[in-house]
Amino acid sequence: MAEVRIRGVRKSFGNVEVIHGVDVDISDGEFVVLVGPSGCGKSTLLRMIAGLERITDGEVMIGGRVVNQMPPKERDVAMVFQNYALYPHMKVYDNMAFSMKLRGAEKSEVDQRVQKAADILGLTPFLERYPRQLSGGQRQRVAMGRAIVRDPQVFLFDEPLSNLDAKLRVQMRTEIKELHQRLKTTSVYVTHDQIEAMTMADRIVVMHDGIVEQAGEPLDLYDNPTNTFVAGFIGSPAMNFVRGTVRANGGPARLEAKDGVALPLGDGWSGQDGRSVVYGIRPEHLVLAEAGQRSVESEIAVVEPTGAETLLVSRVAGGEFQAVFRERHAFRPGTRVQLAPLLDKVHLFDAETGQRL
Amino acid sequence: MTTSPGHPATGPATGVARDDSEGMDYLMSLPRRTVTVYLPLLCFLIVLLFPFYWMGLTSVKPNEELIDRSLNPWWVVDPTIAHYFHLIVNTDYPLWMWNTMVVAVSATLLSIVASVMAAYAIVRIRYSGSRWVGGMIFMAYLVPPSILFIPLALVVFQYGLFDSPMALILTYPTILIPFSTWLLMGYFKSIPYELEECALIDGASRWQILTRIVLPLSVPGIISAGIFAFTLCWNEFIYALVFISSSENKTVPVAVLSELVEGDIYHWGPLMAGALLGSVPVCIVYSFFVEHYVSSMTGAVKE
Numbered sequence: 168m169a170e171v172r173i174r175g176v177r178k179s180f181g182n183v184e185v186i187h188g189v190d191v192d193i194s195d196g197e198f199v200v201l202v203g204p205s206g207c208g209k210s211t212l213l214r215m216i217a218g219l220e221r222i223t224d225g226e227v228m229i230g231g232r233v234v235n236q237m238p239p240k241e242r243d244v245a246m247v248f249q250n251y252a253l254y255p256h257m258k259v260y261d262n263m264a265f266s267m268k269l270r271g272a273e274k275s276e277v278d279q280r281v282q283k284a285a286d287i288l289g290l291t292p293f294l295e296r297y298p299r300q301l302s303g304g305q306r307q308r309v310a311m312g313r314a315i316v317r318d319p320q321v322f323l324f325d326e327p328l329s330n331l332d333a334k335l336r337v338q339m340r341t342e343i344k345e346l347h348q349r350l351k352t353t354s355v356y357v358t359h360d361q362i363e364a365m366t367m368a369d370r371i372v373v374m375h376d377g378i379v380e381q382a383g384e385p386l387d388l389y390d391n392p393t394n395t396f397v398a399g400f401i402g403s404p405a406m407n408f409v410r411g412t413v414r415a416n417g418g419p420a421r422l423e424a425k426d427g428v429a430l431p432l433g434d435g436w437s438g439q440d441g442r443s444v445v446y447g448i449r450p451e452h453l454v455l456a457e458a459g460q461r462s463v464e465s466e467i468a469v470v471e472p473t474g475a476e477t478l479l480v481s482r483v484a485g486g487e488f489q490a491v492f493r494e495r496h497a498f499r500p501g502t503r504v505q506l507a508p509l510l511d512k513v514h515l516f517d518a519e520t521g522q523r524l
Numbered sequence: 525m526t527t528s529p530g531h532p533a534t535g536p537a538t539g540v541a542r543d544d545s546e547g548m549d550y551l552m553s554l555p556r557r558t559v560t561v562y563l564p565l566l567c568f569l570i571v572l573l574f575p576f577y578w579m580g581l582t583s584v585k586p587n588e589e590l591i592d593r594s595l596n597p598w599w600v601v602d603p604t605i606a607h608y609f610h611l612i613v614n615t616d617y618p619l620w621m622w623n624t625m626v627v628a629v630s631a632t633l634l635s636i637v638a639s640v641m642a643a644y645a646i647v648r649i650r651y652s653g654s655r656w657v658g659g660m661i662f663m664a665y666l667v668p669p670s671i672l673f674i675p676l677a678l679v680v681f682q683y684g685l686f687d688s689p690m691a692l693i694l695t696y697p698t699i700l701i702p703f704s705t706w707l708l709m710g711y712f713k714s715i716p717y718e719l720e721e722c723a724l725i726d727g728a729s730r731w732q733i734l735t736r737i738v739l740p741l742s743v744p745g746i747i748s749a750g751i752f753a754f755t756l757c758w759n760e761f762i763y764a765l766v767f768i769s770s771s772e773n774k775t776v777p778v779a780v781l782s783e784l785v786e787g788d789i790y791h792w793g794p795l796m797a798g799a800l801l802g803s804v805p806v807c808i809v810y811s812f813f814v815e816h817y818v819s820s821m822t823g824a825v826k827e
Contacts, residue, residue: 219721240727252718256740265736266726317726 169230169243169320169353170195171216176225178211178377185211186377188225193370196351198344202364203374204400209357210325212374216355217246217323230320245314246323250330251306253298259285259309260294263316284315287346304335311346322347324356328363340366361401365389373397395521398447398514404478404489406447410518411484415440419461422446424484431461433510443518450478452512453490456505465506470498481506576800583607583797590792607793608801615783616771617798624775625805627689627764628757631696635753636746638697639704644734646705647712648720658709665702672698673766680767691767692775696757704749711745712738744816751809751817758806776802 171193178186186208193199201209214220216227218239227234234242245266253262260281267277285291288308298306307327314322324343328336344367347354358364364371365385372382373396381388381397392398398406411424415437422430422444430446456462465481465488472478472495479490479498483506490506498504515524582590584603589595611617646658676695685691715738723733739746764778771783780798784791810817 217721217725219724239721239725244725246722246725248718248722250716250718252716252722254719254723254737265723265728269727269732313722313726 170197171321171353171355172226172228173212173216174226174228176212176215176227177223178208178215178220179223184223184377186215186223189374189377189379191372191379191382193353193355196353198347198354198356198367198369199372200356200358200364200368200370201372201374202358202361202400203380205359206376207374208377209359209374213246213323213325213355213357216242216321217244218242242321243319244321244323245317245319246325247307247310247314247327249326251298251310251327253306253309253313255298257297258294259290259296259298259301259312262298262309263294263312266313266317280316280318281312284312287315287349288312288342303331304339307331307339308342311343315346315350318352320353322352322354324354324358326358327356328358329360336363343367362403365401371401373400375400391523392447392514393523395445395447395516398516398523402449404450404491406449406514407453407486407488409446409484409486411444411446413439413442413444413515421461426484428463428484430463430484431508431510432513432515436515439515439524442524444524445516445518445521447514447516448508448512450489450491452509453488453506454509455492455496456507460507461510462505462507464503466503467498467500470500479504576803579796579800582792582795583800585793587793607797611794611797611801615794616774616779617776617801619772620774620776620779621801623689623773624758624777624802627692627696627775628754630689630693631700631757632750632753634693635697635700635704636750638701639708639749640734640739640742640746642701642705643708643712644738647709648738649730658706661702661705664698665706669699669762673762676763677766686767687769687773689773692757692760692764695763695767696753696760699760700753700756704753707749707752708742708745711742715741747813747816751813754809755806758802 171191173189173191173193176186176189177184189208189212191199191201191212201212203209211220215222216229218234218237222235229242229244254265257265263281263284264277267280272280281294282291285294288311290305290308290312293301293305293309298309301309307330310327327343328339331339340363343356347367356363356367368385370382371385371388373380373388375396380400381393383391385401388397388401392401392406395408399408409422409424409428409430411422411428411430413432413436414421414423414429420432420434420436420440422432424430424446432446463483465483467479467481468487469480470477471480475493477492477495477498479492481488481490481504488506516522517524581598581600584605584607585600586602586604586606589601595601642661646654646661676698680686680691680695685694719737719741720733723737728736759777760775761777764775765782768774768778771779774782776798780795780802784795784798
């Protein structure tokens with residue numbers, strides 16, 4: 168096990184720089200998720216840790232050693248690929264034993280390690296099968312087994328669940344998390360799915376356009392996003408945004424948006440009077456207004472009940488507002504509803520920079 | 525649909541018609557199938573197999589029947605194996621077969637080894653100009669052997685290889701490598717990148733990746749390249765004619781023609797027997813590997 172330090176790492180393909188100086192510290196035994204939309208550079212960063220891509224500038228350290236010039240096999244990392252990358256011509260056992268055999272390990276040791284890994288992952292009955300004879304979930308497990316057998320310093324996961332169906336994905340998510348809690352191996356996990364990131368990570372690193380937007384614990388990112396990108400990316404359904412100007416004189420603090428719509432703000436924001444901002448409120452922080460509560464009127468567009476909760480899509484100030492209710496209400500599209508934002512849950516971001524105020 | 529229930533030819537076919545082959549419905553009735561499938565197939569078969577029939581027929585006809593015009597030319601009345609006997613006992617035919625085999629196998633092995641390495645390097649190792657090299661190799665394939673044999677003859681002479689099997693073993697790869705390389709390049713491209721990256725992380729060297737991951741997965745591709753190379757060597761005529769002069773070093777295609785034709789006398793029986801025997805090894809090779817051959821032409825690596 169080891170810590171991973173990424174210091175000012177840059178990556179260019181030809182003249183195009185895709186990663187513009189990234190710093191991430193991953194402590195020993197930590198499960199860190201790199202998340203971001205496609206093309207944000209998260210997979211490239213992972214491949215640079217693995218040694219599959221050359222590092223243009225900066226340093227990657229694993230367990231205190233700078234690994235920039237080291238070939239992958241000397242870095243002592245194991246990687247699980249999106250399409251599993253199982254060797255089709257080898258049985259499950261041989262797939263798992265391959266790396267040990269390459270290192271010239273004793274047959275008895277190989278056998279013992281493979282059996283142990285197979286045991287952990289419930290693969291014992293499948294050791295004599297070929298990958299093509301396995302289901303998607305089983306293949307995924309073999310890919311992880313192959314990583315476990317090596318007992319590496321770092322596990323690298325490159326979107327390992329995106330080829331599975333929704334139900335299996337949830338199941339495997341739990342399995343990977345359990346596995347990590349059991350093995351406590353430092354893990355770097357790449358995904359574009361923020362739910363995966365939220366549920367699995369000790370710490371999330373949100374990337375966008377080749378830079379780190381924010382890194383932190385999942386709930387911290389959720390509660391205190393540093394900018395509109397993170398605020399919009401983390402959380403599902405996504406945060407509602409409205410552009411407008413803060414007004415504090417002639418009444419309580421509020422946001423004046425398009426069409427004269429006013430959204431209530433806490434008194435703490437009075438000092439920002441006249442500033443152009445983006446107003447952000449999460450769907451679950453909108454409630455039905457009680458008499459006398461400061462609220463905003465909206466027109467219901469769509470009602471999406473999921474059983475556990477109901478998603479309400481309504482129109483406010485020329486945009487859409489999503490609100491989530493755990494209680495059941497008789498909403499009807501086309502009618503109007505008064506939504507009250509919880510004032511202490513409102514986020515304000517600078518309209519120009521998108522940074523949190 | 526043109527089927528009627530109970531029609532003998534459509535009985536099992538109606539079940540088939542319900543799956544995703546509906547576009548083929550018109551093939552379901554017997555008369556239509558006869559016209560659209562069996563008749564064209566028959567024509568193909570006749571055209572393709574007639575030379576073999578003629579070859580076999582001539583090789584077992586006694587000499588009297590061969591020159592007697594009053595007899596039915598399509599049939600043999602009194603078959604004989606005398607021509608085969610003559611060929612094997614009175615000529616160097618077994619030696620020619622051996623020569624051909626040695627040349628074909630050696631040249632094929634040489635070409636496949638070179639092609640595997642070239643194709644792997646072009647497809648998988650990142651270096652500037654890899655595309656360019658691939659293109660040039662293919663261009664080499666476009667140069668016809670009938671032009672190339674003149675400069676090659678000079679080379680063969682200067683290395684003192686003239687009239688030795690090495691002259692052929694070393695020149696055949698000039699035709700074989702370009703095509704095999706291209707065929708294998710296509711095949712290697714179909715092997716997912718991740719497999720190799722995974723092996724790299726697992727601790728394999730380039731050489732180990734090639735021998736333990738890529739080659740086992742490319743067996744069909746290598747077999748089809750091998751069959752192609754072997755067939756071409758086996759049937760090659762012009763280099764064998766130019767680079768070999770003594771009878772004991774000749775290969776079958778050249779020897780049959782030069783040793784069994786005396787002036788303007790064609791020994792049709794032994795000639796055809798020689799041709800027929802000469803095509804047997806190729807047939808055997810094909811029949812063993814035909815499935816691999818087809819799969820490598822049509823499919824790729826499946827996980």
